[in-house]
Amino acid sequence: DAGVTQSPTHLIKTRGQHVTLRCSPISGHKSVSWYQQVLGQGPQFIFQYYEKEERGRGNFPDRFSARQFPNYSSELNVNALLLGDSALYLCASSNRQGNTEAFFGQGTRLTVV
């Protein structure tokens, strides 16, 4: 079975540009979450979507947005990129909320120059 897949794996963008990151959850999983992991720190929660609705939002500016599609895949969009947005962006899926574990993709390494 395919795990959580993210694309692209690496990306270099210039300050001020826009970026879209994509995530396909494990088949049957309806919940997708996004995390930002800055080097040397633990992942920080950005968004959670369940059944195509936003169920949680972390402490990130409005430049960050996301959506979930009918097939439960998801996109994370970041506008007006800053150098500080450079990080590993992780997508996680689970089959429901609550006590089930989340399964993570390999991440997208975003570098803003």
Add this chain to the structure above:
Amino acid sequence: AQSVAQPEDQVNVAEGNPLTVKCTYSVSGNPYLFWYVQYPNRGLQFLLKYITGDNLVKGSYGFEAEFNKSQTSFHLKKPSALVSDSALYFCAVRDRSNTGKLIFGQGTTLQVKP
């Protein structure tokens, strides 16, 4: 505020010796607790979780963790370390709200020397 603390940036053990990676948490109510492992340039791999029941939970690759409610701790353990266990370990809690949000510690690097 909800938080997770991993007090050690790095833990060094010799192969074959037992290992412990510490985690304490501050979350209202009874949380769900998780351990994940991250290898270089990779995503996070689920190791084990505590939801309810026995305080000692067993997970993947011979790892186990002990939940202590009075000390609000969830330490990761393994009786005999392998060199291949060397990686970055994260403790996480999920609150019981409807967001599904995981709160991670800052991570502990485990170095197992031959």
